[in-house]
Amino acid sequence: SWPPTAFISPPSVVLSPLPKPAMAMHASKSSNSKQKNMPPSNKGKGGGFGSKSSSSPHKSKDIGDIVYPELEPQVIKTLIPAPPRDGTDIEGNGDILSEEMYDRLEEIYGLGKFNFGGTGAIYKSISVINSKSNEDGATRDDGEVSSLFGDILSGGGSSQSAVDELLFSPSSSLPSVGKAATSQIKGFTSSFDLNSISPFEKFRVLHTDPMVLAIDDFFTMNECDKYVQMSIDSESNQQQLNKMVTEEKNNLQPMLLGQSQTVGKDSRSKAQRTSTTWFHYYEGVPELMAKASRLLGLEGIGRWEEPQTVRYRRNEKFTWHLDALSPEDATSEVGAGQRVATLLVYLTDIPTEDGGATMFRDLGGDGPLKVRPNKGSALLFFPAAGGIANAPFDIRTLHCGEAVSDSAENEKWIAQLWLRQRQYTPTAPSGNDHEKAFHAIGKYCDSIRINTNSL
Ligand SMILES: O=C(O)CCC(=O)C(=O)O
Ligand SMILES: [Fe+2]
Known part of the structure; x- marks a missing residue:
């Protein structure tokens, strides 16, 4: 089973850790290097980087009832901490991402269009949208879409030469980011255009390798409250859902699906979770789907698992675990492959003394890296490296949800x-x-566009 035995007795696919897998070449990388053509050093190997060598003695920490070995020295050497801070930006004061981070997102995590069009983004990642590519003929005016790009670019301190290079590139196979995705449902065409959402500009690099990012102002306060409330409502009054009869309300109404105090047969089956989880319909959480896809630069939403909300009451927690799936589950031919990104959004504020932090055991130097729940901020990290062949899982991302203290003012959501x-x-x-x-996502994107245009 996964993960304990994988570490106590590494499966044969897990190879010895490499001194600086994949990322080593980024450490002093210049922005326009051609290193993209060089395969990462562990390309093609099946194991997780940071995986335990089978030949070395096991040194382990017993956390709860799961034994996770401490990182070995050569794995620790692969860690690249966050850039130095002046002490004021541990939370808040997010900033744009450096080009090096965009390079890492592309080459290690497979996100070549991350935060496309954002201030400080790599403009080679922006695409020109061609609405005519919709096979079903759904129409979105080309001019309208171009002007959206114009808005984004002019608002963002863009590098004009890079933009020119993109726009006038002879290549006809530009990446199509955020194109108006369409689908035909019940006889009408639905579409959404993620370009309506402004690029994110408040990043905090909490750790460089493996990358852990906080994105401030990801959700509005209203969105946070709404997601908490809809989860509570679905629990406390399931009947209420049945009263929502109009199509519009059905589309927007988040739906409580399942609520469980245990997790299923996935990577976390051995971890102890005392929190409560709701599974949501994608259509019930259009803001989350749209913003998350826009942040990662995805062309659609089809690779996302079921959206969840999680409630931690006082004293509740989620013990140390990896989000990555077991190698067997991840490599199943029919399945969706490995989990390559975790995005979570803090829906409530928890002051440090009230616990509830997301903690990464091995990324903090002295003690774990603690991420305090800051209402509206998102946390993004990568259980496996989606930009590297076979998406090796990354044991360096071992993390937990710290217990919310007895006396905490707020619950953690x-x-x-x-x-x-x-x-x-x-x-x-x-x-x-x-x-x-x-x-629903289309409606949300349209509402964002209207708000933006009226500024
Ligand atoms: O609650 C947290 O801070 C972390 C949750 C988590 O790691 C998970 O649900 O997989
Ligand atoms: Fe997790």
Whole structure:
């Protein structure tokens, strides 16, 4: 089973750790290097980087009832901490990402269009949208879409020469980011255009390698409250859902699907979770789906697992675990592949003394890296390296949800998404379907555009 035995007795696919897998070449990388053509040093190998060598003695920490070995010295050497801070930006004061970080996101994590068009983004990642590419003829005016790009670019301190290079590139195979995704449901066409959402500009690099990012102002306070409330409502008054009869309300109404105090047969089956999880219809959480996909620069939402909200009451926690799937689950031919990104959004504020932090055991130097729940901020990290062949899982991302203290003022609430390597088929709640959310996401994107235009 995964993960304990994988570490106590590494499976044969897990190879010896490499001194500086994949990322070593980034350490002093210049922005326009051609190193992209060089395969990462562990390309093609099946194991997780940071995986334990089978030949060395096991040194382990016993955390709860799961034994996780401490990182070995040569694995520790692969860690690259966060850039030096002046002490004031541990939280808040997020900033744009450096080009080096965009390079890492592309080459290690497979996100070549991350935060496309953002201030400080790599403009080679921006695409020109061609609405005519929609096979079903859904129309989105080319001019309208170009002007959106114009807005983004002019607002963002862009590098004009890079933009020119992109726009006038002879290549006809530019990446198509955020194109108006369309689907045909019940006889009408739904579409959404992630370009309506402004690029994110408040990043905090909490750790460089493995990368852990906080994104401030990811959700508005209203969105946070709404996601908490809809989860509570679905629990406390399931009947209420049945009263929502209009199509519009159905589309926007988040739906409680499942609530469980245990987790299923995934990577976390041995971890102890005392929190409560709700599974949501994609169409019930259009803001989350749109923003998450826009942040990661995805062309659609089809690779996301079922969206979840999680409630931690006082004294509740989630013990140390990896989000990555077991190698067997991840490599199943029919499945969606490995989990390559975890995105969580803090829906409530928890002051440091009240606990509830997301903690990464091995990334903090002295003690774990602690991420305090800051309402509206997102946390992004990568259980496996989606930009590297076979998406090796990364044991350096071992993390937990710290217990919320007895006397905490607020409960801890998060919304959460996992990204898979390939198209994912949801299983809960019954009837959940990515395409059914296109209409709601489209409405959300349109509302954002209207707000932006009226500024
Ligand atoms: O609650 C947290 O801070 C972390 C949650 C988590 O790691 C998970 O649900 O996989
Ligand atoms: Fe997790």
